[in-house]
Amino acid sequence: MFDPMPLSIIEHYAYCPRQAALIHVEGLWSANADTARGEANHAAVDRGVRSESRAGLVTWASLPVWSERLNLSGVCDAVEIVDGAPVPIEHKPRHNGRLMAPAAQQLAAQALCLEEMWGCHILTAALFTRADRRRHEIAIDAALRTATEATIRSCHSLLYDRALPPVLEDRRCAGCSLAEVCGVELPDPDETSLFTPQTEGVW
Template structure:
């Protein structure tokens, strides 16, 4: 990407989950589906087809709302943004899984909130993740720590996509088995290479009693 191109907000989510995955998707256009991504695509497609509405409580709900920030160099789309009668604005991101906290999802909602703040000129202190499988929301407080994390991630993702250097695999027992790019990434090769390097280094270590 060029240095002036906006960074997709979704790239911040991918980067926080795994920098290598972020690079493969956004720099090399590599992507394959698994059951998790297909469910997510289905859920987002359902939301995209909805039209704006006003609830009985007077909350105006906008779906698939484009957002951007010139200051951060970000662009993206909110699944849902609620505009409440008291003037508060509340972005809601849809995820297909069970209700649990993933920092990369919180980062995505915070980035959306910061874009809305710049666009609307008002503070957005909270947002939420709607977990489809649990059918429950999890509120995300957009505090100073999360805001700083968004700014840092935006800079790091821009540098990653501009420098065009593929990061090494993370080989993480929690994240890698669920990743749709596992076969492309092949994190087990990194583990094997590390093991070989350890064995090779041990072959050339002199014994303590060697004269």
Template structure:
């Protein structure tokens, strides 16, 4: 790994997969905003984010396990990792809501699997998302397509951090469920003509000003 490589948090891959601008606001402006959904997620993660280890016959369960990948420049923490006696390593990401197959959360699980492969010198073909919405584990395939998506998103996030520029607002259905809607102002910024007009009106010189006197 190059000493100049920008390190990417695993969580940023999920944020970028959901909305590049959301990821930019969090990474560049520390702009995370809580709502009811994110608070539920925080409460759900309180237990799994406490480092812990549990052993049962044939199985070790690790919680809040730090992971990384040198070549991809990734780092983060796995909610839960199961280590089975047959050598199988399984990442399990906990989410507070319902599971959406192929959604942004899948990216984070696959990225965790890639990091765990490096840490444990193994191969992982399946991870899981535990969805509190239905209290079930949902399998996520760690296949070539999913791995390729992680690589692409890592480079996209790295570009955002390298350029230090926020991605443009999209103003689509994703915005309705985003806790950062007010901070992002997607409908205003997506309409660039209206945005420029409002800026012009806001900062138009006052003809009655005495600045030139």
């Protein structure tokens, strides 16, 4: 049995398998990873902080979660307790259509962990976008569960095989923070429709 896989790989893989490999296999974010590790250590001090609003809503901040079935572990930004059941909340800087589907899988993975820990069934989770202070409800439905479990299996295979997936060369690359080290050749924005707005889900 390997060490538990970090939850964060799911969102990276759902966005781009190569990005997940660059970060989690090649360690190309080593400087950032060190920073993240420092923050994680700091967060560990504050982990599991429970608060209760005047309306009686209980929220746990930075709550560690894990799943033995999926060999997965991580930390939820926040978990609200609604009618005795946990609702994971992921915080994002702003709403970004391209990132919402990968973020939804990340939330679904958190929900799967919480279900195993709590012995419950979770129907919804939420993304909270700080820029507009909006809450976006995410249904943890059968389709999302199936997609997320498939991604989790692919992530385990990636960490086992340690092979670098091919570059995407699509619109995701234009917004990728690893484009400079990935090896992808970004086309001239003046000569391509790469930056032309597309409907959500079309890369």
